[in-house]
Amino acid sequence: MSITLAIVEDLDEVRDGLKNFISLSSDFNILDTFKTAEEAVDEIPNLQPDIVIMDISLPGMNGIECIRRVKLKSPNTQFMMFTVYENDEKVFEALKAGASGYLLKNTGLVQLIESLKELYNGGSPMSANIARKLLTVFMNTQKETEPVESLSQRENEVLQLLAKGLLYKEIADQLHISIATVRQHIHHIYEKLHVQNRTEAINKAFGKN
Amino acid sequence: MSITLAIVEDLDEVRDGLKNFISLSSDFNILDTFKTAEEAVDEIPNLQPDIVIMDISLPGMNGIECIRRVKLKSPNTQFMMFTVYENDEKVFEALKAGASGYLLKNTGLVQLIESLKELYNGGSPMSANIARKLLTVFMNTQKETEPVESLSQRENEVLQLLAKGLLYKEIADQLHISIATVRQHIHHIYEKLHVQNRTEAINKAFGKN
DNA sequence: CCCTTCCTCTAACTTTCGTTCTATTGCTCC
DNA sequence: GGAGCAATAGAACGAAAGTTAGAGGAAGGG
Numbered sequence: 001m002s003i004t005l006a007i008v009e010d011l012d013e014v015r016d017g018l019k020n021f022i023s024l025s026s027d028f029n030i031l032d033t034f035k036t037a038e039e040a041v042d043e044i045p046n047l048q049p050d051i052v053i054m055d056i057s058l059p060g061m062n063g064i065e066c067i068r069r070v071k072l073k074s075p076n077t078q079f080m081m082f083t084v085y086e087n088d089e090k091v092f093e094a095l096k097a098g099a100s101g102y103l104l105k106n107t108g109l110v111q112l113i114e115s116l117k118e119l120y121n122g123g124s125p126m127s128a129n130i131a132r133k134l135l136t137v138f139m140n141t142q143k144e145t146e147p148v149e150s151l152s153q154r155e156n157e158v159l160q161l162l163a164k165g166l167l168y169k170e171i172a173d174q175l176h177i178s179i180a181t182v183r184q185h186i187h188h189i190y191e192k193l194h195v196q197n198r199t200e201a202i203n204k205a206f207g208k209n
Numbered sequence: 210m211s212i213t214l215a216i217v218e219d220l221d222e223v224r225d226g227l228k229n230f231i232s233l234s235s236d237f238n239i240l241d242t243f244k245t246a247e248e249a250v251d252e253i254p255n256l257q258p259d260i261v262i263m264d265i266s267l268p269g270m271n272g273i274e275c276i277r278r279v280k281l282k283s284p285n286t287q288f289m290m291f292t293v294y295e296n297d298e299k300v301f302e303a304l305k306a307g308a309s310g311y312l313l314k315n316t317g318l319v320q321l322i323e324s325l326k327e328l329y330n331g332g333s334p335m336s337a338n339i340a341r342k343l344l345t346v347f348m349n350t351q352k353e354t355e356p357v358e359s360l361s362q363r364e365n366e367v368l369q370l371l372a373k374g375l376l377y378k379e380i381a382d383q384l385h386i387s388i389a390t391v392r393q394h395i396h397h398i399y400e401k402l403h404v405q406n407r408t409e410a411i412n413k414a415f416g417k418n
Numbered sequence: 419c420c421c422t423t424c425c426t427c428t429a430a431c432t433t434t435c436g437t438t439c440t441a442t443t444g445c446t447c448c
Numbered sequence: 449g450g451a452g453c454a455a456t457a458g459a460a461c462g463a464a465a466g467t468t469a470g471a472g473g474a475a476g477g478g
Contacts, residue, residue, distance in 0.1 A: 095344065096351050101337075115337070123337025124344045128310075128324070132333035134343050138304060141350050152454060165408030167434070180457050187436070188454095197436080197464090198408055199374030361424060377465070390426050396466070397424095406434090406466080 002026065003120050004049040007033040008040045008066060009082075010058050014105075018053065018082075021109045027117065037066035045073035050120055054099070056083040056090060064090070067097040078119055082112070091133055102126040151192060158185040163202045211235065212329050213258040216242040217249045217275060218291075219267050223314075227262065227291075230318045236326065246275035254282035259329055263308070265292040265299060273299070276306045287328055291321070300342055311335040359401055367394040372411045 005028055009015040015033050022028050031047045034040040037058050044052060052070065056063040067079050080101040081094050091102065101119045103112060104127040115125035126134070151159060161171045168186075172179045186198075195201045214237055218224040224242050231237050240256045243249040246267050253261060261279065265272040276288050289310040290303050300311065310328045312321060313336045324334035335343070360368065363384075370380045377395075381388045395407075404410045 092351075095347060100341070100344065118337035121337075122341065124341035125337040126340050128327035128330075128332025128334040131335050131340055131343070132309070132331065134340070134347055135304065135309065135333045137347060137350075138343055141346075154455065163408065163412075165404070165406055165412060168436095169434090177455085178457055180459085181455070183436070184456075187438090190436080195374075197374055199372070199411065202408065202411075203372075203374060363425065386425085387427060389428065392466070393426075396468090399466080 002029040003051060003116065004028075004047070005030045005051050005053065005116070006040070006044050006047055006049040007053045008037065008058070008063060009033070009053070009055040010035050011055075014055075018109075018112075022113065022116075025113060028113075037061035037063060040066055041069045044070045044077070048074050049077055051078050051080055051116060053080050053082050053116075056081065056085045056094065064094050064097045067094070067099060071098045080116060080119055080125075082107075086129060088133055091130055092137075095134070100124050102130045104129065151189060155185050155189050155192075158182060159189055159201065159205060162186060162189075162198055163206070211238040212260060212325065213237075213256070214239045214260050214262065214325070215249070215253055215256055215258040216262045217246065217267070217272060218242070218262070218264040219244050220264075223264075227318075227321075231322065231325075234322055236322075246270035246272060249275055250278045253279045253286070257283050258286055260287050260289055260325060262289050262291050262325075265290065265294045265303065273303050273306045276303070276308060280307045289325060289328055289334075291316075295338060297342055300339055301346075304343070309333050311339045313338065360398060364394050364398050364401075367391060368398055368410065368414055371395065371398075371407055372415065 005022065007015055007018055007030065009018065015035070019030055019033055023030060031049050032043060034043065038061055040052070041061070052067075054063045054067060058066070063081070063083070070077065071079075078101070079099040080103065081099045082103050082105060083090075084105045085091070086104060094102065101115060101124055103115055103125065107115070107127060118125045157175065158171060161174060166174070168179050168182045172182045175182070189201055190196065193201050193204045195204055214231065216224055216227055216239065218227065224244070228239055228242055232239060240258050241252065243252065244267075247270055249261070250270070261276075263272045263276060267275070272290070272292070279286065280288070287310070288308040289312065290308045291312050291314060292299075293314045294300070295313060303311065310324060310333055312324055312334065316324070316336060327334045366384060367380060370383060375383070377388050377391045381391045384391070398410055399405065402410050402413045404413055
């Protein structure tokens with residue numbers, strides 16, 4: 001019941017170092033290693049490994065695009081990023097592409113072994129710095145709705161019609177009030193929701209984001 | 210330059226075990242330990258520790274509520290959850306309350322020491338299972354709405370930005386094209402969707418109504 | 419090679435949106 | 449019996465949105 005692996009890493013020392021160290025453990029079986037994303041995309045679907053250890057910076061196609069392509073033909077394979085990249089863009093792009101683990105290259109080899117097992121068992125091992133980035137995004141999406149002063153009855157009615165895409169004039173006619181009043185209500189709605197226009201108000205009011 | 214700590218944990222063996230083990234390291238200075246959240250809420254603000262190790266299940270007030278209250282009066286303190294709870298609700302509640310680290314109690318003490326240092330240095334160490342939960346939420350929030358067919362690739366891109374409430378100018382900047390072109394695309398979008406304005410287009414494209 | 423589609427752009431509009439200021443009425447709360 | 453708020457409204461103005469007409473380049477199919 002050993003865990004099958006593939007490694008994609010262009011630097012010879014790193015690739016060989018990983019291979020040699022991991023091979024010491026009987027829990028793992030390294031099926032193959034690759035120097036380029038292109039080779040990996042061609043071959044990994046034939047191997048269907050449990051886990052691919054993936055670098056980001058590779059000559060030609062990068063590791064993130066490599067994940068996208070391999071994943072299509074090897075859907076049960078999990079990807080462990082192992083890279084020096086720590087900037088938000090790369091991290092989030094890799095995770096969106098389908099990486100389930102993300103370790104920085106300063107991670108110890110013993111820790112890497114442990115993390116591979118955790119990944120195999122359904123966890124998402126990641127360096128603390130990476131996890132913090134993810135947590136920050138989480139906090140931003142989950143942050144409690146700030147004390148938005150609730151809209152008045154009339155303002156809610158206007159908002160409903162506004163969300164349908166009606167013109168101010170149509171809203172005015174439907175509610176039997178003047179356009180000037182509609183403008184007033186809408187202005188208040190925008191103030192209370194802290195937005196600048198119709199679309200933002202709709203998104204905010206009906207939790208789209 | 211040792212890291213100051215407080216521990217909130219009701220079980221004597223666990224609390225003492227943590228205290229004794231961590232005390233072996235000169236990197237840490239345990240200021241005090243607490244058996245209940247109530248005591249912690251009263252005393253921790255006076256201590257202003259760098260980190261609080263927090264259990265969730267406590268007699269009386271639970272650890273999550275305890276974080277919320279302590280955080281108000283000790284804003285620079287970071288919270289490391291150390292608990293057996295692994296269900297989504299507790300995990301997310303704790304993170305939302307302000308925990309920056311989350312370790313399950315099966316974590317080794319050596320690993321805990323390491324994680325405390327990472328937390329102090331701005332990371333968010335968390336058990337792989339916890340990170341996976343966070344990653345799952347991330348993936349759900351990041352998935353894009355599927356493209357509306359009949360619209361061209363470019364028109365779909367414009368529509369996505371349009372739906373966020375961006376100004377024409379902002380859309381133009383983001384796509385690196387002129388405002389005039391944005392107008393063209395949007396005009397075509399409206400034609401194809403048989404609508405007259407932004408809001409109707411959004412409703413039609415993303416089956417609101 | 420022509421035809422079509424897509425993407426890009428200029429230019430000159432009209433219409434609608436959104437802001438700001440002011441003001442009246444009616445209601446409630448203390 | 450003010451103080452405060454919700455709803456109403458007019459007026460004037462700048463800022464966006466949306467329309468229309470025309471045109472060129474790139475890509476792909478018949």
